[in-house]
Amino acid sequence: MKVALVNLKGGVAKTTSSVYIAAALTREGTVVLLDGDPQGSASDWTGLVEDSGETLPFTVKVVNQRTMKKAAQGFDHSVIDTPPGNPQVIDAAIATADIVVIPTDASAMDIQRVWPSIEAATRAGKPAAVLIVRARLNTRSLAIAVETFEKAGAAVIDAHIPLREDIKNAYGTIPTNLHGYDQVATDLLEVHSGIAS
Template sequence: MIYAVVNTKGGVGKTTTAVHLAAMLSRKGSTLLIDGDPQASAASWAAWRRETERTPSPTTTVLAGKAILSEGKGLAEKYKHAVVDAGGRDSPGMRAALLLADRAIIPIGASNLDAAAMDDLLSIVEDAKQFNEKLVVRVLLTRIDPRTKDTGEMLTYLEEKGLQVLKSKVCERVAVRRAVGEGAIVQEVGKDGNAVAEIEAFFEEVTK
């Protein structure tokens, strides 16, 4: 199964979602993590992970633009699971990731700014579906304020756009940010039970 974590917007939690998904999948079988973002944040995470000798780990590679499809396809076939962290703004790369993937995960925050930035994303997703009929698209609400759980308006908006939203949500949690900054996932740091439960619920739902 190939997953692509995509959004044209930066800072929504793509890399955080991708590295958590890849590290959790690597517990189940061989996993490839394709860093498709020119900023190479997933590759930095992988380097920190090697330094701290955490296991199990996905194999990580960096690909840009159309190579995410042309090279990513052959590489992904050698693994049980693959996850693409498709960088913001790089639409050739994002398109390639959406053509490669079986499942696309779109992390978004709950603010109006996140909604306003979605139109170009939606047209890229619609184009991809024309060529990739197997593609299943799910939205993941991320970086949600745990005090307010203020997602009602966003859910209505997404429904109007015909997008399916995962039931699991990931709140803004310091432990999540810190874990990724250490080459870990939040389970491995183990300081925030709520964060762990959210990430595990996301994993169960998205891999089901």
């Protein structure tokens, strides 16, 4: 399964979600995280883990729009981290992916930034689902966000990633408590299984 994390807006936890989903998918086979963001945050994350004498449980490769598809080969699962505002890399990631995941906060402004990413996935004929991150669980704002997406016909991943300090401070560490990203990975595998059959 190949999953692209896409959002034209920056600061929506694409890299964090990519690392956590990659970690969750290692329970289901070999995983590569393709770092398509020129800022290289996922690669830097890897370097910090290695500097501490440890190793992430998945491979990380730096890619661009030309090398992405080939770099995804040879692994059971690929997770693609994309930059904001780089249409060439985003389009290549969507073309490579089986499923597009769009991380977002539940705020009204962030919700508005999701639609162009959904439209890009739809144009490419790829299924897309919204992943609500930094969620304040059991709040009206979360319920309104889910309702807004569902009324517009957008798929929303059932597992919402809670606002947690240890997720915020996980950069450069190996994710152990997955805070719902394990359920996200399970949901994505089920969707992929439905696509493949």
